[in-house]
Amino acid sequence: MYYASSKHEKVYRNVIRGKDYPCKTLAAIYLFTADRRLWQNWRLTLSDAGVDWEAHKPVDRGWSCYFLQQAALCIAGKGAAEVTLQDLLDYKDYPHEMFRLVVTALLIARCEPKASRAA
Numbered sequence: 001m002y003y004a005s006s007k008h009e010k011v012y013r014n015v016i017r018g019k020d021y022p023c024k025t026l027a028a029i030y031l032f033t034a035d036r037r038l039w040q041n042w043r044l045t046l047s048d049a050g051v052d053w054e055a056h057k058p059v060d061r062g063w064s065c066y067f068l069q070q071a072a073l074c075i076a077g078k079g080a081a082e083v084t085l086q087d088l089l090d091y092k093d094y095p096h097e098m099f100r101l102v103v104t105a106l107l108i109a110r111c112e113p114k115a116s117r118a119a
Helices: 006-016 023-032 036-045 063-076 085-089 096-110 113-118
Strands: none
Touching (some): 006 036, 036 063, 063 096
């Protein structure tokens, strides 16, 4: 599984350890934990029951946070705006690292939760 950094992997694994979140929620958490500033915005919305999708504050922390948040909300089925394939392929605006994060999140969203925890 691809991680933005070793810290991203550590935070993500610690957050999901022992939890039974749906795959789409795991994918959103994966993207939220990829950026420290984004995770600071979303970590307080997380409980054992899942994510309180209405409790977060709007992200005003740069385009990368905004893009990762929109991708996470889109994957979880909670976003008004959709991330298109063209958005993902627009290499001028989004680095390859961000593309890898979103593709990994899509793989998490379509797998069984136990499989994505083991990866």
